[in-house]
Amino acid sequence: MQIYGDLGSGNCLKVKYIADATGTPYVWHEVLARSGGTASPEFLALNPAGQMPVVVLDDGRPLAQSNAILRYLAQGTRFIPADRYDAAKVDEWLFWEQYSHEPTVAVARARVVYDKQRPEDLDPALVARANKALDRLEQALTGQNFLVGTSLTIADIALLAYTRQAPQGGFDLSGRPALLRWIAVCEHELGLPAFTAEH
Structure with a gap:
């Protein structure tokens, strides 16, 4: 491939x-x-x-x-649940990621990393929507290690990349302990080095 x-x-x-x-x-x-x-x-x-x-x-x-x-x-791996409802919940997160998370968290990061904007100069409405998306993840992950079920799925993989890069866009994840724990668990599962904003 x-x-x-x-x-x-x-x-x-x-x-x-x-x-x-x-x-x-x-x-x-x-x-x-x-x-x-x-x-x-x-x-x-x-x-x-x-x-x-x-x-x-x-x-x-x-x-x-x-x-x-x-x-x-x-398809056919442990990353998509066999249960139809759980598989649909994975899809729910995939659609939400592209509609609510990527257009806010990723866009804010791109404006800082590529366009060299200062985080404090970003559109406040964009920042607010991005923080709302990050808060939604914090809420969903409180008390559980993964977004769907008890093991890593493509829902986690889809949301991990831009979430772990969020500090590059000026987002402080320190007040979101469930999110930080989830990032660390996913990094361990996928064999990734711990992400730092300097990457």
């Missing part, structure tokens, strides 16, 4: 996390988010939307959208 992505992007890291966790062989092709690489004819042939990540399966078929790729690679 070929993976086209940017290791600075949480959406791309999700795909790396699940590929590594499932032992899926792949070749990583680094495409820098702001290099114009996603606008090349070669990339647009893989994903006309011009977005990363994209994978090309061993049979040559391309697949885009990070959470669709997560679901594809996790």
